[in-house]
Amino acid sequence: MKYSTRLYTILLISGLYFLTACGEFLELKPRGTQLEDNFYQNQQQVMEGLIAIYDVIQWGTSGGYTMKMPLLSTASDDCYAGGSDASDQPGWVAWDKFTLNPYLGPQTGLWQKNYTGVYRANLLLSKIDNAPGLSADFKKRVIAEAKALRAYFYFDLVRFFGRIPLITGAIPTSDLYGQKQVEPAAIYAQIEKDLGEARVDLPVSLPIAEKGRLTKGAATALLGKAVLYQNNNSRMAEAVALFEEINTSGVYALVTKFEDIFRPDNQYNSESILEIPHSTKASWGDWGWVNGGEGNVAPQFVGPADFNGNTYSNGWGFCPVTESLAQALKDDPRFDATIIDGKKLQAEGATYTKRYQNTDYFIRKYAPLKAFRSTVGTAELNWPINEIEIRLADVYLMEAEALVRGGGDLSKAKFYLNEVRKRVGLGEVEATLDNIYNERRLELATEGHRFFDLVRTGKADDVLPGFKEGIHEVLPIPQQEIDVTNKTLEQNPGYN
Structure with a gap:
């Protein structure tokens, strides 16, 4: 099932879910679709609604390839965009070089992903009080997880976009296109509220069968991070x-x-x-930017292209590590666990294709390892490599x-x-x-x-070539979002 690239179309979806597995405890087979009015009738259905929220955090193919780890590395001085050439993933190149505009960049996929997560969390929270037969402990934990997940998505949204709509419940159809942006402070206040409430009812630790679910520690760390990122020294x-x-x-x-x-x-x-979490348990083979499997495509992106040698599988040559990071780590004990030295591999007999912005340095932490290449579905889309x-x-x-x-x-x-x-x-x-x-x-x-x-x-302007202070701290609002709301949404400064 494809999700619209527009927030407002997402909000019109009447609770139809395409449920996929999502790690250890999230191992439901896809059950097709079910109308919202007929759903949330028992504990199992409420659990499936929670899984549908968790499912979104795995997404890496929303409106393009928008996997957080390699994409954010590309935006920084850790990596370049890479790929076959500058037209391979132009949105990545635009963020790498800070030539972003309302039509070009990774913003559509990041907006879609996170507002889908917010929508699903809001939907579950609006329905759970009327769901019959829930135990008190089960209900408290599900509410806590839904709130923590909503905060997770909003934390990404406010960092990616700054001023955004704050939606915490169902919206009447007549108001769908009138949701105005609020200041980041209001978003952070909601994040803190959600996480503060959630961490009270989240477990401290998890049994093996529930790995992948949120804990009190995860909510507490995220809350502390949200406070830190607001840059108020008095806090x-x-x-x-x-x-x-x-x-x-x-x-x-x-x-x-x-x-x-x-x-x-x-x-x-x-x-x-x-x-x-990522695994091969829901193998996937759709190349059409549909989020259906639970594999991780990021390792495929960052591996050396056409690689022939030991240890690593063939990748696509994105995110070559910058010379500056390689130099910074040159004498550090963490070098070999962080960076693949392509020249060293070549000296040992390996070969690979040097692609756009090649430096002969590649990401090691999430590299495509031969031993973990999927044997089901489309291998490139199904790497069982988690993101920490x-x-x-x-x-x-x-x-x-x-x-x-x-x-x-x-x-x-x-x-x-x-x-x-x-x-x-x-x-x-x-x-x-x-x-x-x-x-x-x-x-x-x-x-x-x-x-x-x-x-x-405040160091980005000094470190990142092309970065302009007052503009590139955030991405542009996707132009189609502005158009569909008849300019109720306002573009971020510098992108008009």
């Missing part, structure tokens, strides 16, 4: 308290070997706090940053900063913002954090 103590809750919980621990974090056979490891969106090292570094920015305990900030460095055998450094931001780049390279880090710290 840094709030962020510290949230991060400290995770860091001292005993639930999470740094993985001993850095390279083991990203092994596809080490999913949901001790360091993982928020992980997006928030992990403990990230939270350590966010707490260190919040402590420094808020005038907190610098000895504690230094401890968390150096715990990350100690894991890979690096010596201690002082807890300064420059050291923390540098550590974030090296530790979290190619994981999709760098672009937003540059934007929120």
Whole structure:
């Protein structure tokens, strides 16, 4: 089932679902469609409605290829766009070079994906009170997950677009095209409200059969991150308290070997706090930008094109790692677990095609590994490689940053900063913002954090060629959204 690229058409969909599997606990076979009025009649149907929300976080082919990890790496100084040439994925190239306009860029898919998630969360929340036969504990947990997921989608939307419509419930048909944008502060307030309420009723840990569902730790980390990203130094103590809750919980621990974090056979490891699951259990073969399977297409994108050699499978040559990141990691113990050195592979006898913007460096953390290539469906679309969106090292570094920015305990900030460095055998450094931001780049390279880090710290204009302050912090609103609302929606500054 294809979803419209327009928010307002999405809102008109009368609750029809195409349910697919989504990780360990989300293993329902597609059940076709069912009218909203006849749905939510028992606990099983409510669960399917929840799965339909979770399903959206896996999407990477909405309105084009819009997988967060490689796309955000392309927008940053971690990677270039790559591909066969500049016309291969022009939206990626436009964000890489900051030649975006209302018609060109990744904005349509990102808008579609996240508002679909918001719509599904709102729908479930509007129906659950009238669903019969639900146990109290089941109902509380489902509401908590739906709210946390809505916050997750809005956190992406506000970072991608800035001023956006805030929709938290059903909208009368007569009002569909009149939803105006609100300031980011209102979006963040809703995110904080949803996560604050959700984390009370989410479980601290999960049994194996439920891996992939949200936990209290995931909601708490996301809440702390949302506070941090608002750049209000007077609130840094709030962020510290949230991060400290995770860091001292005993639930999470740094993985001993850095390279083991990203092994596809080490999913949901001790360091993982928020992980997006992918598998081959719902194999997929549709090349038409339809979100139907649960595989991950990102590894296919980032692998060396036409690769012939050991360890790796053939990729498409997108997201070649920049020379600047390779240079920054040159003498760092994390290099080999972060970057594939193509020249080294060639010296060992491997071959690959050097494509657009080739640097001979490729993403290693989510590379297409031969041992995990799908044997069902279309292999390129079905990589069973999860995405770790928030992990403990990230939270350590966010707490260190919040402590420094808020005038907190610098000895504690230094401890968390150096715990990350100690894991890979690096010596201690002082807890300064420059050291923390540098550590974030090296530790979290190619994981999709760098672009937003540059934007929120005001460094993007100095680091990213083509970036213009006051414009490129956000994407343009998709032009078709503006057109369908008869310009009720306003374009972001600089994109008119």
